[in-house]
Amino acid sequence: MKKALFVIGVALLVALLGGSSVWCQERIVIGGVAPLSAPGAAESGAEMKIAMEMAVGEIGKILGKPIKLQVEDTRGLPEEGTAAMNRLADAGAVGVVGEFHSAVAKAEIEVANERKLPLIVSEAWADVITGKQYPYVFRIAPANSLFYTKVADWVKSIGAKNVVAIVENTDWGLGVDSVFNATLPGEKNINGQAISYTSIVAERTVSDFTPQLLMYKAMRPRPDLVMDIFTGTGEYLIVKQAAELGLATTRETAIFPVGTSALYPEYWETVGEYGVFSITKTGYHPLLGVTPAIMEFTKKFEDKTGKTPTFAAMEAYDSIYVLAKAIENAQSTDGDAIVAALEKIRFDGVLGTIWFSQERKPDYMYHQWPGAKAVLIQYTAKDQKYTDAELIWPAMLKP
Amino acid sequence: MELFVAQALNGLIIGLLYALIAIGLSLIFSVLKIVNFAHGECYMMGAFVSYYFSTLFGINPMLSVFLSMLVVFLLGVVIQYLFLRPLYTGAVERKDEYAILITFGLGVFLQNVAMSVFGPWTKKSPDFISGITRIGFMTVDNNRLAVSGVALLIMVALLVIIGKTFVGKALRAVSQDRDASAIVGINPHRMNILAFGIGVALAGGAGGLIGPIFLISPVMGILPGIKSFVIIVLGGMGSIKGAIIGSLLLGEIESLGSVFFLDPTRGLAYKNAFGVLLLAIVLLLKPTGLFGEKHVRME
Numbered sequence: 135m136k137k138a139l140f141v142i143g144v145a146l147l148v149a150l151l152g153g154s155s156v157w158c159q160e161r162i163v164i165g166g167v168a169p170l171s172a173p174g175a176a177e178s179g180a181e182m183k184i185a186m187e188m189a190v191g192e193i194g195k196i197l198g199k200p201i202k203l204q205v206e207d208t209r210g211l212p213e214e215g216t217a218a219m220n221r222l223a224d225a226g227a228v229g230v231v232g233e234f235h236s237a238v239a240k241a242e243i244e245v246a247n248e249r250k251l252p253l254i255v256s257e258a259w260a261d262v263i264t265g266k267q268y269p270y271v272f273r274i275a276p277a278n279s280l281f282y283t284k285v286a287d288w289v290k291s292i293g294a295k296n297v298v299a300i301v302e303n304t305d306w307g308l309g310v311d312s313v314f315n316a317t318l319p320g321e322k323n324i325n326g327q328a329i330s331y332t333s334i335v336a337e338r339t340v341s342d343f344t345p346q347l348l349m350y351k352a353m354r355p356r357p358d359l360v361m362d363i364f365t366g367t368g369e370y371l372i373v374k375q376a377a378e379l380g381l382a383t384t385r386e387t388a389i390f391p392v393g394t395s396a397l398y399p400e401y402w403e404t405v406g407e408y409g410v411f412s413i414t415k416t417g418y419h420p421l422l423g424v425t426p427a428i429m430e431f432t433k434k435f436e437d438k439t440g441k442t443p444t445f446a447a448m449e450a451y452d453s454i455y456v457l458a459k460a461i462e463n464a465q466s467t468d469g470d471a472i473v474a475a476l477e478k479i480r481f482d483g484v485l486g487t488i489w490f491s492q493e494r495k496p497d498y499m500y501h502q503w504p505g506a507k508a509v510l511i512q513y514t515a516k517d518q519k520y521t522d523a524e525l526i527w528p529a530m531l532k533p
Numbered sequence: 534m535e536l537f538v539a540q541a542l543n544g545l546i547i548g549l550l551y552a553l554i555a556i557g558l559s560l561i562f563s564v565l566k567i568v569n570f571a572h573g574e575c576y577m578m579g580a581f582v583s584y585y586f587s588t589l590f591g592i593n594p595m596l597s598v599f600l601s602m603l604v605v606f607l608l609g610v611v612i613q614y615l616f617l618r619p620l621y622t623g624a625v626e627r628k629d630e631y632a633i634l635i636t637f638g639l640g641v642f643l644q645n646v647a648m649s650v651f652g653p654w655t656k657k658s659p660d661f662i663s664g665i666t667r668i669g670f671m672t673v674d675n676n677r678l679a680v681s682g683v684a685l686l687i688m689v690a691l692l693v694i695i696g697k698t699f700v701g702k703a704l705r706a707v708s709q710d711r712d713a714s715a716i717v718g719i720n721p722h723r724m725n726i727l728a729f730g731i732g733v734a735l736a737g738g739a740g741g742l743i744g745p746i747f748l749i750s751p752v753m754g755i756l757p758g759i760k761s762f763v764i765i766v767l768g769g770m771g772s773i774k775g776a777i778i779g780s781l782l783l784g785e786i787e788s789l790g791s792v793f794f795l796d797p798t799r800g801l802a803y804k805n806a807f808g809v810l811l812l813a814i815v816l817l818l819k820p821t822g823l824f825g826e827k828h829v830r831m832e
Contacts, residue, residue: 341753346800
């Protein structure tokens, strides 16, 4: 009896161990970092994670070894980002991609540099992320200065003279605010009028912006544009409360949710009709060019989730491919070899041909993808998908 | 002047919402002599329950709020019976530490359950009354007006129950002296259940009322939970009157302070600090809070 049980036990063990040949193979671990829960922007993190999983599923193997994707929830908190990067390094990740929040990315780059772990930042825009010029840090998303200096040009082009903003107290928010502070006050708009810019900083946990919006409403002249420099719940609340108070959107005053949250279906669920005629930015719009790669990715993403992907998902998807390609080119999982490969890479991704600048001036251009772009769109109907919204800038892309 | 009046009105509305959360916490402390660190999460659960009643079952949003209060009351009864009853049956030695740990742990548990079950995304409950109302030069969202009115009614109802009914007298008796209450025939355990249930139900009701205004998410209870702790200390631990006054004070200070601060562009960044500053000043002048009495520990 004992002998029979022993034989059965061994047989079961062999069946379990031998059942999957993959289990016995060494795997290449790729790390992913994204906010999957509040107070981070969970809707963005969720789509980034799905996009990463899609890419890993398609690539399958690197250097003949299966890939294991390990995504850590950074919750939009810098200390969670640090912990996540350390966990990934301890788990043997050969590279990490992702992150949505600049404050978190700022913490993650320190770990990347300290532990010599290549990090491709997918969607965090603060200049300092590449501005610190760490050798192990690369970025696909645009830098604040790259994009918002051009938004300032748009503000001048529409003849706005009184611009106000509510700014989230994070590296990204303060970074955008500093770009506008450097490019708007005292400048002349298209009509030759001096532009004034007023901003109020708030914690991400604030839910009632009514006092500040009332203050803006009482300004004379009335603001032409309200910049909602927030992400997540705060971004929705500012649009909602500005409309409830009769501040924006009106004939005199437009509102511009600057974060990415206005691109998601949750925007319409939370702000409803108040979102009509709001302006926002996107890194992808069909008028930028619908390549086969974009169509294929969009279809696969929609089939999987039932939702249209935003550029955050595309960036995360491309980041995985870029990292995988760099490992293949380097024929090594050594951090320095991957970095050297990333510096030479040219990869045709969903968003375009990705490569990384070696320029050190301005400082944020180091290891930055110079081809990152974004456009401004305006919703013209409730529940409108961002891909159907009207492209309002740059003007040369309008049909 | 117009701006001041508009801000003061907004502060009053916010204060009434704070009061609904805080009086529940105050009631729990006055009867059970513990601080419920899961209070913010009960507020959050009320918001989600109300949301799903109105969106999944098509129930009238205001009715959904009252139904959510009933659900959260039942949740409170279960929590009290399972986790807090040992405090009063002699089964626990270090009662204060146990109460802190168990309610804190419950808070973390409820938050994570909500994230798993409801998802991490922000949601909005259907409007109670859509549109805005113009009161002279002021524009007020109809939802805020409706919520203020309902919050006021609930508070008045609670004060009447506490002050004029047998149940209210029994609750007050237990809060003053458990043993003496038992001697005269009041069951302290039942009063514990009732107090905890009503306390969390009030928080749940506040959550349900907030839904159309400030949106809902699994972490929405963290800051209101902290503010309600500030309020009950400010107003005096265990004092319902103090909780109401403290709430209105906090609402006004936050609303006016963030706009009329020395540098208005930084006022909102310091909004949460105003309440703590007020608390520090009050405690320096009156250590037991505005209407508090000498601290009474759990027996």
